[in-house]
Amino acid sequence: MNEPVIGRVCISRAGHDKGRAFLIVGVFDDNHVLLCDGETRKLSRPKKKKLAHLHVEPVKSDEIAKKFAESKDLLDADVRNALKLFGYNNG
Numbered sequence: 001m002n003e004p005v006i007g008r009v010c011i012s013r014a015g016h017d018k019g020r021a022f023l024i025v026g027v028f029d030d031n032h033v034l035l036c037d038g039e040t041r042k043l044s045r046p047k048k049k050k051l052a053h054l055h056v057e058p059v060k061s062d063e064i065a066k067k068f069a070e071s072k073d074l075l076d077a078d079v080r081n082a083l084k085l086f087g088y089n090n091g
Contacts, residue, residue: 004033007065009086014053021088023064023079024056026083038079059086063077 004010004024010033012020017040025046026034026072033054034046041047067074083089 004051004054004058005065006068007061007063007082009057009059009061009083009088010054011012011057012049013055015049017047021083022049023061023082025064025068025079036076036079037083038076042076043079044076057086061086072077 006026008022008024010022010024012018012022020037022035022037022041024033025036025043028034028048031050031052032048033051035041035049036043036046062072064071064078065081067078
């Protein structure tokens with residue numbers, strides 16, 4: 001499995017959000033990450049999810065990771081656009 005790093009795309013494999021694409025916006029601990037999709041899960045309230053319930057994709061949004069590293073303002077629209085750019089439509 002690919003490493004869970006900020007900006008990487010992942011797909012939920014379990015729960016009510018199964019099949020939904022998210023961006024990793026934080027690493028909570030060794031087993032959990034914080035997810036956001038800019039629609040149902042906004043940056044103001046990211047979802048905490050176990051890595052075992054996710055499929056981490058090989059693609060990563062360098063723009064999102066860069067903004068996090070530089071502590072720049074990040075908008076939910078930026079997250080939505082990054083997912084759309086990689087071809088992940090959540091509906």
